[in-house]
């Protein structure tokens with residue numbers, strides 16, 4: 544499959560003097576599920592904001608389909624951790640999913656079809672007329688995912704989206720992401736601080752160094768594509784990969800400590 548994203552010598556300095564991203568380069572194919580991990584505060588969110596065109600890099604480029612990303616683009620949708628704050632309490636589930644589509648030139652019929660399809664895909668058809676505050680945290684995050692899906696982005700960018708939900712809900716949401724990736728072939732960049740989550744979800748894990756961040760390791764996840772919370776996590780290979788990623792992060796942290 545073709546190249547979707549290219550990040551080349553990306554650098555981001557927050558004025559006056561916080562160098563968040565040092566020199567970061569990687570590429571991503573269309574249809575890939577890429578997980579990004581790194582020590583706390585290393586610049587993961589900064590990277591996502593640069594990818595999404597929400598933040599202007601100090602140096603280097605982000606290219607999508609060969610063209611530089613210079614601002615927010617309809618080709619990308621972002622799901623943040625704080626689903627509670629990203630949903631409008633006065634709109635129904637359907638209304639929340641539909642809202643961004645108002646910026647697209649679509650017929651009412653087409654818009655309704657996209658909304659229904661996305662709500663169905665995240666398993667919320669039965670609560671489409673409810674309001675977000677009537678739903679559990681996990682369901683609210685599903686609404687945020689449906690909203691991103693309905694927008695039909697070329698890449699879905701997720702920033703620690705499941706950090707605030709309980710373990711069982713998190714496992715269900717992870718399987719939803721795997722499922723959406725498998726059935727719809729969506730390209731996903733998934734940032735997490737959870738090593739197990741990165742290995743369970745990803746086809747590839749990018750480990751970032753401490754700030755100013757660079758790519759410390761780029762590991763293919765050679766686990767079978769059919770994943771299952773119990774059996775996949777019990778595979779010896781899963782444990783090996785998790786150990787590898789964990790060690791890379793530990794080294795990244797130590798590197799951070801000795802940096803001037």
Ligand SMILES: Nc1ncnc2c1ncn2[C@@H]1O[C@H](COP(=O)(O)OP(=O)(O)OP(=O)(O)O)[C@@H](O)[C@H]1O
Pocket residue numbers: 557558561562563581582583584585586587588589590736754
């Ligand atoms: N708007 C900003 N202005 C100044 N400095 C910032 C800003 N946003 C982030 N930083 C700094 O840039 C560095 C990277 O922050 P960033 O939030 O990208 O890291 P992160 O890896 O996402 O963190 P976490 O693991 O806590 O989610 C940190 O030192 C942070 O304090």
